[in-house]
Amino acid sequence: MKPANEIKILLVEDERVAYRSIMRMLESHGYTCVGATSLADAKNRLRNSAQDLVISDITLPDGNGLDLLKEVRNYLIDTPFVMITASEKKGLIQEAIRLGANDFLTKPFHLDNLPTIVERNLIRNKINHLHNRQQKVSVLIRTIQALIAALEAKDSYTSGHSMRVARHARLVGEALHLSDDDLFTLELSALLHDIGKIGMPDSILNKTSSLEEMEYKTAKEHPVVGSRIVGKIEELRKVSANIRHHHERFDGNGYPDGLAGEAIPLFARILSIVDAYESIVSARSYHAPQSTEKALCELEKNSGTQFDPELVAIFTKLMRSDDTRRVPRLQIENELADDDIKEV
Ligand SMILES: [Fe+2]
Structure with a gap:
């Protein structure tokens, strides 16, 4: 949780004595407090600055705390709201609960309870x-899982392809000491790299002979289609560019944009290598599975032209070393496992 001095509390109280004593108590615990003595003043302060918690008297000179609570719940849904009220006003308390008040400070109150009330509401909010x-x-x-399943249902040869590409991409990412956030972005980019094929006709996707010119043109649209699909999801914006560029070539002769060298996003350069490797070692409608060594030699043959030479060197070294069989577990697999435990 944030340190106390970074926690902003709005106190709305028109009774001078109560205002001073509450304010003094909050400030003695290090909180940053702003005060208001009327409904209009409180609304104004809320509009000008976000607050972590609101403490308000239920009776105000120009209205009541319930009106303020309604306003807070309109656009600050999560902000904890503590209502100061008199114990005899049961009906108002029930109304405040219905409107979303989180806690109550009942007059006459013991200010010693206030820090506990504040803290438990901040913690509850954080949870x-x-x-x-x-x-x-x-x-x-x-x-994401459903999208991948829908794609792989179209083509039995690519079953599990996205997952294997993601594991190998993560292997390279870990060797590059990427942060956890970046590893997750790389992993998602790998899982979704061919998602644009979802709209591709089966006759092209599953064709065993070479593609006609128009069919090849359609097939080459999948990175752009995929990046558009994924780009609509805000949380996947970073993934979108990696999908768009996973068929670029290091020498600039790839598609869709003909980017070259380091102008191609790093994760797209990784994807292009591990995608090619995974395709070579797996059975395809147009070829039988090849050995690991043959696939690595193929990558080396195209290093510097199709692929980033530094990344090819890293990947081939990893794949030829003894501990490569230790394919990393994906974060997405951990998240799903956590979910299953919660659902039991
Ligand atoms: Fe692709």
Whole structure:
């Protein structure tokens, strides 16, 4: 949680004595406080600066705390709201609960309880925030899984291809000491790299003979189609560019944009290598699976022309070393495993 001095609390109280004592108590615990003595003043302060917590009296000179609570819940859904109220006003308390008040400070109050009330609401809010984030990640991952399953259902030869490409991409990413966030982006880019093929006719996708000119033109559209699909999902914006460029060549003769060298995003350069490797060692409608060594030699043959030579050197070294069989587990697999445990 943030240090106390970075936590901003809005106190809305028109009774001078109560205002001073609450403010003094909050500031003695290090919180950064702003005060308001009316509903209009409080609304104004909320519009000008985000607050981590609001403490408001239910009775204000120009309205009441319930109106403020309604306003807060309109656009600051998660901000904890503590209502100061008199114990005899049961009906108002129930109304405040219905409107989303999180806690109450009942007059006459013992100010000693205030720090605990503040802290438990900040902690509860933090837990809710983490839970919501986890749920978002979970939905995102299951959506990705469904997209990959839909793609692979079109072509039995590519079953498991995205997952294997992702594992090898992660292997290279770990060798480059990428951060966890970047590794996850690389992993998602690999899982979704061919998602644009989802709209490709089966007659082209599964064709065993070489493609006609028009068919080849259609097939070459999949990086652009894929990056457009993924680009619509805000959380996957970084992934979109890697998908668009995974068929660029280091010498500039690839597609769709003919980018060359380091103008091609690093993750797209990694994908192009591990995608080619995985295609060579797997059975395809147009070829039988080849050995690991043959695939690595093929990458080396095209190093500097099709592929980034430094990345080819890293990947081939990794694949020829003894511990390459230790293919890394994907973060997406961990997230799904965590989800399954929670669902039991
Ligand atoms: Fe592709």
